[in-house]
Amino acid sequence: MAGTQYRGSEIKDVDQFLNDSDGLESEREKEIGQHIGYRYDVNLVPDYKRITPFLSKYMEVMGWDDLNWLEDVHMGYEEGAAAVFDRNNNGWVRVPESVDLPDNQQDRDMIAREFLIKFQMSDRHPLVSLRKAYMKF
Amino acid sequence: MASVSDAELKNMTQDERARALGMTTEQLTGKQLYVEFDPDAEERFTYPWAPEVDFNKRTELDCDGKTTTEVNSSIRDLMAKGYGTIVLHNPRGMHSLGVGILSKLNLIIEGSTGYFTVGLLDGPNVRITGRVGWSCGENMMSGTIMIEKNAGSTFGAAIRGGDLVCRGSVGSRTGIDQKGGTIIVGGDTGALSGFMMQRGRMVVCGNAGKNLGDSMYDGTIFVGGDIKSLGVDAVEAELSDLDKAWLTRKLTQYGLMPDKGVDHFTKVVAGKQLWNYDNLEPSEKKLIL
Numbered sequence: 001m002a003g004t005q006y007r008g009s010e011i012k013d014v015d016q017f018l019n020d021s022d023g024l025e026s027e028r029e030k031e032i033g034q035h036i037g038y039r040y041d042v043n044l045v046p047d048y049k050r051i052t053p054f055l056s057k058y059m060e061v062m063g064w065d066d067l068n069w070l071e072d073v074h075m076g077y078e079e080g081a082a083a084v085f086d087r088n089n090n091g092w093v094r095v096p097e098s099v100d101l102p103d104n105q106q107d108r109d110m111i112a113r114e115f116l117i118k119f120q121m122s123d124r125h126p127l128v129s130l131r132k133a134y135m136k137f
Numbered sequence: 138m139a140s141v142s143d144a145e146l147k148n149m150t151q152d153e154r155a156r157a158l159g160m161t162t163e164q165l166t167g168k169q170l171y172v173e174f175d176p177d178a179e180e181r182f183t184y185p186w187a188p189e190v191d192f193n194k195r196t197e198l199d200c201d202g203k204t205t206t207e208v209n210s211s212i213r214d215l216m217a218k219g220y221g222t223i224v225l226h227n228p229r230g231m232h233s234l235g236v237g238i239l240s241k242l243n244l245i246i247e248g249s250t251g252y253f254t255v256g257l258l259d260g261p262n263v264r265i266t267g268r269v270g271w272s273c274g275e276n277m278m279s280g281t282i283m284i285e286k287n288a289g290s291t292f293g294a295a296i297r298g299g300d301l302v303c304r305g306s307v308g309s310r311t312g313i314d315q316k317g318g319t320i321i322v323g324g325d326t327g328a329l330s331g332f333m334m335q336r337g338r339m340v341v342c343g344n345a346g347k348n349l350g351d352s353m354y355d356g357t358i359f360v361g362g363d364i365k366s367l368g369v370d371a372v373e374a375e376l377s378d379l380d381k382a383w384l385t386r387k388l389t390q391y392g393l394m395p396d397k398g399v400d401h402f403t404k405v406v407a408g409k410q411l412w413n414y415d416n417l418e419p420s421e422k423k424l425i426l
Binding site for chain 1: 159160175180184185243260279297298300318336379386406409
């Protein structure tokens with residue numbers, strides 16, 4: 001059935017998927033029981049005026065003039081909670097409820113990038129054990 | 138989980154290692170992995186296993202008479218010794234050069250290389266003074282790659298992150314299956330560029346061949362010149378102020394900013410006509426059953 005019209009819902013509010021965890025807004029989504037599309041704007045480019053000191057230091061350490069791959073990292077929403085997709089883990093990592101979320105997506109994205117780097121570079125990341133188990137000596 | 142030394146792990150089979158580290162091979166279908174960030178996590182900028190390298194510590198390596206494996210192994214050995222800037226001489230079209238580097242590094246390749254150059258990168262900054270063959274930067278995760286001359290087909294195939302830049306022109310199927318990151322082409326790109334693109338951004342300062350963005354699911358393509366034709370479900374969209382600011386910053390960063398600015402760029406996105414969820418149509422299935 002190729003060529004069907006896009007029948008997902010539009011993102012109207014930064015808290016939309018915190019308040020509505022199912023995200024079933026359009027008729028089509030209600031019909032199939034699944035949200036269509038992403039729960040954040042994957043094409044939103046970062047506003048560098050909002051960068052955090054940690055991320056500035058990360059850029060400096062890596063020798064990059066900008067956020068590089070982190071430009072594609074955004075704060076997402078999974079099961080009614082703020083979360084970030086970790087490509088190294090192939091899964092969502094939740095933002096603790098104790099963290100106050102800013103009122104706009106740009107600042108949320110900066111927090112998401114900072115959390116993700118700290119997690120990926122830590123010893124508690126699943127990749128550390130996986131590497132030990134499956135690396136070639 | 139009992140702690141196991143690296144020496145003990147080395148003497149085990151892969152299956153024994155997995156079990157010793159608490160992993161199992163049970164069926165995971167239906168189970169959920171719940172992971173939460175630690176807001177007080179220590180500040181680190183490189184992977185725990187990455188070698189400590191210093192950009193100011195520089196060395197040179199002659200590829201003449203060496204195999205690809207020997208050159209790539211030498212790069213790893215030099216990184217383990219703390220070298221943060223490595224210059225390769227006489228690559229002479231060697232294939233698969235500098236692949237799989239998962240740490241920060243300045244890698245300079247003086248000359249031209251063959252296919253799969255610097256694929257599977259995660260972190261390094263690479264500059265290649267010559268041309269490259271097929272699939273340069275394939276599956277790149279992060280970092281920057283700058284090609285001073287032209288590149289072959291499938292430039293940046295399945296790239297997931299980072300900046301992949303070619304000052305010259307590139308072949309067909311540029312950014313095929315692109316899943317993130319940025320591909321910048323100073324000249325022209327061939328047919329079927331952005332085919333099955335899923336995320337990320339592609340910038341072509343020159344012209345684009347036919348079927349641009351064919352079957353793209355998401356992501357953005359910016360073209361400064363003419364587009365021969367758009368592919369299935371690729372549509373033009375309005376260039377926003379944020380897009381213009383991003384284009385200006387990126388192109389200036391790599392010395393590719395056109396004299397006439399970025400206002401003339403055409404923005405191409407997915408029309409979302411192929412966003413089908415047919416396999417999740419319970420009502421239709423019920424009718425059939």
